[in-house]
Amino acid sequence: SQQGEEDPQALSIQEGENATMNCSYKTSINNLQWYRQNSGRGLVHLILIRSNEREKHSGRLRVTLDTSKKSSSLLITASRAADTASYFCATIGRGYQKVTFGTGTKLQVIP
Amino acid sequence: NAGVTQTPKFQVLKTGQSMTLQCAQDMNHEYMSWYRQDPGMGLRLIHYSVGAGITDQGEVPNGYNVSRSTTEDFPLRLLSAAPSQTSVYFCASHGAGAGSYEQYFGPGTRLTVT
Numbered sequence: 001s002q003q004g005e006e007d008p009q010a011l012s013i014q015e016g017e018n019a020t021m022n023c024s025y026k027t028s029i030n031n032l033q034w035y036r037q038n039s040g041r042g043l044v045h046l047i048l049i050r051s052n053e054r055e056k057h058s059g060r061l062r063v064t065l066d067t068s069k070k071s072s073s074l075l076i077t078a079s080r081a082a083d084t085a086s087y088f089c090a091t092i093g094r095g096y097q098k099v100t101f102g103t104g105t106k107l108q109v110i111p
Numbered sequence: 112n113a114g115v116t117q118t119p120k121f122q123v124l125k126t127g128q129s130m131t132l133q134c135a136q137d138m139n140h141e142y143m144s145w146y147r148q149d150p151g152m153g154l155r156l157i158h159y160s161v162g163a164g165i166t167d168q169g170e171v172p173n174g175y176n177v178s179r180s181t182t183e184d185f186p187l188r189l190l191s192a193a194p195s196q197t198s199v200y201f202c203a204s205h206g207a208g209a210g211s212y213e214q215y216f217g218p219g220t221r222l223t224v225t
Contacts, residue, residue: 099144
């Protein structure tokens with residue numbers, strides 16, 4: 001089974017609204033990352049948060065991490081139509097070796 | 112830098128045929144991985160490598176072989192293709208230094224097995 005599970009599976013919002021996606025994982029991690037995938041393309045790295053960090057910002061992105069609950073959230077503020085994509089969380093375990101991905105959230109931003 | 116390259120982009124196989132999906136990276140990354148992506152399943156790890164000569168299994172390794180003879184190349188072999196292997200395959204790499212865990216992905220290979 002996969003390490004991460006994203007919630008919701010799909011999200012549709014109006015342009016300008018905020019979008020929040022959640023990720024839960026199963027085992028101890030070294031860090032957690034979020035990726036974006038436009039339809040039919042490879043994944044692109046967005047942001048990384050380490051296990052000893054609780055919150056991180058990058059532009060319109062805000063990521064939180066709660067290791068006690070084994071969960072993370074990705075907030076995209078002031079969404080744009082160009083943010084329409086699938087978003088995946090990925091975890092690296094303590095051995096720094098395997099990178100495993102969640103099932104993804106499909107975000108649609110309506111102009 | 113070309114980053115991570117994959118060939119072919121598209122492939123159609125008949126059941127029972129074998130083939131090799133090629134992956135190469137020019138960033139001197141130690142870690143390389145193969146994933147498959149099926150609708151609604153996200154990415155599932157097939158095999159990964161932590162350096163030349165070292166490989167290990169991921170979540171769904173059955174029916175696939177890998178080898179890592181050089182740092183740059185990480186080919187994925189389908190031994191006897193089955194319709195269940197119809198999927199999009201992504202190769203990825205990342206470095207091993209502090210903070211170098213960002214994965215770089217290739218453009219993918221879309222495989223259909225009939």
